[in-house]
Amino acid sequence: MRLIETSIARPVATSLLMLGLCLAGLAAFLNLPAAPVPQIDYPVISISASIPGASPETMASSVATPLERRLGQIAGVTEMTSSSSVGSTRINLQFDLDRNIEGAQRDIQAAIAAARADLPTSLRNNPTFRTANPAEVPVIIISLTSDRLQIADLFEVGSNILQQKFAQIEGVGQVTVGGSALPAVRVEVNPQKLSQYRVSLESVRRALGATNYNGPKGAIVAGDRRYQIYANDQSRSARDYHGVIIGYRNDAPIRLEDVAEVVDSVEDERNFGSSNGRAGVQIQIYRQPGANFIQVVDRIKALMKPLNAALPADAEMHIVQDRTLTIRASLHEIEMTLALSIVLVIAVVFLFLGSVGATTIPAVCVVVSLLGAMAGMYLLKFSLNNLSLMALTIATGFIVDDAIVVVENVVRLLESGAPRARAVTLGARQVAFTVLAMSLSLVAVFLPIMFMGGIIGKMMREFAATLALAVLVSLILSIAAAPMMCFRLLPDETHRGRSRLLHLCESGLDRLKTFYERSLRVVLRHRRIALASLFVLMGVNYYLFLIIPKGFFPVQDSGRMRGAIVADQSVSFPVMKNKLDRFIAILVSDPGVESATGTIGGGFGPGGSVNVADLLVTLKPLKERRLSAEKIVAGLRPKFAQIAGAQLFLQSVQDIRIGGRPSNALFQYTLLADDLDALRQWAPRITDALRRNPALADVNSDQQDKGLRTDVVVDREKASRLNLSASQVDNTLYDAFGQRQVSTIYEPLNQYHVVLELAPKFRDSPKALSDLYVGTGGGGGTERMIPFAAFTALNPGPTPMQINHQSHFAAVTISFNLAPGKSLSDAATAIRETMAAIGAPAAIQGAFAGTAASYQEALASQPFMVAAALAAVYIVLGVLYESFFQPITILSTLPSAGLGALAALLLYSTDFSVVAMIGVLLLIGIVMKNAILLVDFALQSRASGEDAEAAITQACSMRFRPILMTTLVSIASAAPLAIGSGEGAELRQPLGVAIIGGLCVCQLLTLYTTPVVFLYIERLERLFARSRAAVAPSPIEG
Known part of the structure; x- marks a missing residue:
């Protein structure tokens, strides 16, 4: 390739281009916005209307229903839900992901205007609407308290002054004030x-x-003076x-x-807020879409100091929940994981290559590839988040492979005595096609993810694109920069000066290689048994996929919890206020709890009901509390049970939450009926039946009809x-x-x-x-x-205290958490069996909602994603090798990888989640690289006249070392993900476990099965060639 000679001839230009890429990557790293997960613009609009004092039935029939009739006619609406409580109605419209949100807002404004004639005259103000993100939570929550000022005065300060000041900060979106009234x-x-x-x-x-009355009074003009008229009106x-x-x-x-x-x-006496036992108002601040979490919160904190000094005497603001604390900790953990992966990868490379110069080349390629990927992330408007940094971490094991293949081949030629210039040029040329095939096949694996639809596709697209960027940059570096560095950095005698440890490693590798060559000859003599074992592996894969517990995304311990205190529906406001104080006192007494804040009458949740108090609990950092959020709540449950007439539901705030109604548990199942009386009759029966199911925990419903x-x-x-x-x-x-x-x-x-x-x-x-x-x-x-x-x-x-509608039908949403040791697939099965056993009438329809519904969509799409990835890889390999059959040899490595991944997940009691699924897709690309190394070398030998068995045997011998090295490097890059324990580790572990398990089993088996499949494919190609020659028409003689 011309590029190889050019890079060797122009080392300064090549070095400066690499330096420029590094500087661009560093600049991008410093300017990329930080976030827990990729930014997703949910096309959801919320419409609100209020009539103070109106009953839920009045709000539902006179406000919600007329609005729903008009709003339901808007094009692109995928889901419409409404909730009517005392004095208020809220309607949420969810649109197609591709729906233009500005156009949707105009349609909603027109629908409200059309419905105005059907709305009651007691609705003094027109319904309002705003864009809403069901997965968005406040970036910071501030409590305003005082020992002397009345809570109404605090609310006035919060709504008149603080709300306006915070809303003016760059990057701040919505600011709400709760806990009292004007x-x-x-x-x-x-x-x-x-x-x-x-x-x-x-x-x-x-x-x-x-x-x-605040009307105009006019003015008096007396000569050359004008007097404006005022009155004490x-x-x-x-x-x-x-x-x-x-x-x-x-x-x-x-x-x-x-x-x-x-x-x-x-204005409303039935509103109350409490922060750690002190009466106060709460200010919730949301960021604008795409704004940097950390920068927004830093600006808010900077403004708090002068605002605190300007507050009335004895009033004080303090932060009760700062979302960036866990974001900073999580990003720090994943950055340390990335650094550890780089160190481990370089250490493995050094043990195999045995020299600082040889190790420097892959190390430089890794760093430059990662920085180049960050530059691409900046251009694509990505963010630094758990998923993109996880992609960079796991990419360290992929991107080093290309440079390793080049360096190892050059080192082999140098050791055989070839001159430096020839060894570098010939060594790079020999493996250039191999590197190209490895990289393009790996990128092909990501294509189904990048083009996947729905919320999951949008969320994982950033992960896949980041990986693809890193791989493509690595491909360019391995062809353009690695030969230049090999020419400049590799010693003439690679074995000279090695330490005792390196000699021991070299000796161990030689013995391992000798054992492998002997055992391979045995396997090739019994190739039918080896081929049959491959089909057995396919069956075992299918069986393991059926029995493995399945989930959506791993449940995170974010250090932040949301919850609700649900009391008897007829409870009075003073009694509810007393219960809130008692629950907060129990929470703040726990050594693992940092703060607890609650509101009655609306604040953090949908609000409005006197019998429901919303809670926000902030836990101490993991390193201080040592117990998980689940264990802290379990320890407090006996104390909560001592408060009669009320129940507390708590759930960890998740970075990944998709749609659904606000609820008291993570997952939702919605019942719909056109007969409200039938729904009121059957919903409690179904809820009670689900509550008795051992696969579910914290089962509750939003049905409130016992007021x-x-x-x-x-x-x-x-x-x-x-x-x-x-x-x-x-x-x-x-x-x-x-x-x-x-x-x-x-x-x-x-x-x-x-x-x-x-x-x-x-x-x-x-x-x-x-x-x-x-x-x-x-x-x-x-x-x-x-x-x-x-x-x-x-x-x-x-x-009823609250009336809910969904798609014009009366609705009751049952929310639940998972019992210890149970997966979301277990819960889904339990719910389906319960619904079948209880015998509800056909008029009662049930469906999963929110995260549970997205789980079902993800589960249904998993076979398609695997099939699409295999098809994309097959097409790419078929084009590269100009063969219909050789891609099958490379794809034959997959059953062993799947077996290892599924077995490892089962062994570590880890659900087969979306993250684990991504790990399996990555395995497709990783294990194929090893097969490509074998097949490409064998095909070159066949082109030189070698018979198939000799060619593949020689390929296995010559490529054993780089295959082992690339596998260990990939394991080293995944190990920090699998064993991590810091903030956000729950999200990363399934990926690491799946990759390590798949690589271990694949390394053991495919070194034997791939040669066997290659021989059978070669035989099949010969048969195909003969049959094609037999049916080919004879040339027409002139």
Whole structure:
């Protein structure tokens, strides 16, 4: 090849080009964004609407359903889910991955506008929407606490000042504030005094509504001066409302203070936040797509110092959860793993080649290839994450192979006495095609991954592309740079000056080679048995694949946990608040827990329900706590069980989470029905049956239909005689019990509300309805007051606390974790068997959701991925060798590799996950390299006139050393992944275990089976050639 001679003739140019590539790689490394996993833009949009005080059924029927009808007509929607709770509805639309998100937003805006006429008039504001990422979690969570300030004041500081300041930071996306509500003026009415003064709640509401007005007043121009007109049309505090006139009686004014107590409080009293036992508000900060996690958090921390100094006295911000701590630790661990892999690879090469000069060549190629791959990653807008760094780590074993093959062949020629220039040129030329075939076949293995669809394809594409970049850079270096370095660095006498250890290694290799040559001759004499054993291996592979436990991605111990406290659905807010404090006290008392933060009424989760408190728990670093998150939770469960009437669900936050509803466990199974009553009847039965299954743990559902309700049954005939309408009744109830916002106070930084309801002692029991009056006719002070008892009856009963829909159908999502020692495939089987045994009607349909659904998709695609990889490799090898049959010889190495990988995973109790599957695909490329080394040399010998058996025997003898070296190098690169124990090790271990197991078994078996298959393929090719010659038409004689 011309490139070989050029690189040898121009060492300075070659060296400078390598240096430039290194500098580009270093610059890329310093500028690549850091992330736990590759950035995936999920095309999900969330629509929210609220009517304070409205029941879940009201929100579902009057808000969710009209919106769903319009939104469901948008093109490209793959899934539509909604959740309606007290006062709020949230609808999530998931689109095709290729759907343009800006276009989807325009369609949603049009659908909301079309649905506006069908929405209730009590929906004061239009539904809002935003782009949402179901897998995204806050990069940092900050708690704002104070020993003296009221929590409403803290919330005001958080929403008016801190939220705005943090949102202005480069790279920051959404900023949310939870744990309380904005300050408000609350008017707490005494219904008995209203009746006494003959004033209705409607009159109070109208009077309060007219209290605040922020309209234009105009200006006065007097000569050369202009005076802007202002008026005291804003009542800003509770004392400003005491004198508000709500009516007249006997010409005497009736003031608000006569019938109500007016207090400065909050908009919603049923919101609460706690951080390590201290009341406070929580600020959750999300990053923009593609922003660097670490840089964003560093900017936030830098801004916190001046903001803390500017806070009101005694108020303080402190970080309760910093996602970058585990990202930094995980990236540090994988970087150390990468460095260790490089060291181990170079050490193995040194033991085989025996000289510093010879070892330097593959070492330089490894470093330059990795840096070149990083430069390519930067151009492709990749990030430094667990998967891309894992690809670079495992690539160290691949990319060194090309240089090893070149160096080993040159060293062999030098040792045979060839002149340096001839040895380098001829040695590189002899193996150039081999190196090309090895690299292109390895890249071909990655093609199915790079073109794989769906979320998994997008996530693993970065891994595959990074590996392909490293291999291609290595290919170029092995042909262009390695010959130049061989010419300059290899000693004339490679054995001179070797240490005793190297001589021992050399002697051991010679003895091992001699044993192999003898045993190979025995195998070739019994080649039919060897060929039959290959088919047996295929059967064993199939059997192991059937029985091995299968999973999605390994469950990570990220040091961060999310959870929920679920209490009785009829629990009151004060009781729930007490339970939250008790659970947090138990959590922070554990030595492995750093902090625990919780909210009631919305904050970290979908929120809204009083009986559900959301929790965030931060664990101490692994090196400090020593126990896994699972063991910490298991140790705390007996203490949690002592709190009656509530259950705590905790799960580790995963870097890889795909779709699904927010839930209390990692995996989800959704029940759908067009009959809500049937769903309410069967969902608890199915949940209980699954809870008894030993393969599942922490089984729970989002069905909340056991709340308490009071039906106000209006006698319409009596109401008509009393001149009362349904709207008057509803408005009176809403005024009394709905925390109704009846007026808006306009301030420079925000808008605040006046909230109307009965005083607490008049709304603590359903009997309070008996003390309620509705007024008819006249104005305040002259109305006819009619007690509710005169025309209504009260019927108590159950009510849903939350209503969920999916694709227009009523839905209940059952979430679960895996029992110890069980895999996701075990859980899926258990659920299918339970559903078949319980005999649910056909109207109840079940399907996996979220991560569990993605697991099923990944499981179904695994055979296709293997078949596609084999097809791609076959085509590449067939093109390179111009043969239909020789690729089969190379592919015959795969059964032994699969056997080793599956057996190793079973031995180490590791699920066959997506990561393990990638390991098996990589094995296809690795073990083929060894076969290519044999086949290529044998084919060259055949072209020189050698018979098939002599050619393959000589190839096995001559290539034994480089094959053993490349195999050990690959094992050395995978070993740190398999034995690692730091942050993120769970994600990396299956890859290392699969590769090491596959290589060990493959090395033992394919050195015997490949020569046997080669001989049979050679015989088949001869038969094919004869038959083709026999049927070929005779030339036409002229």
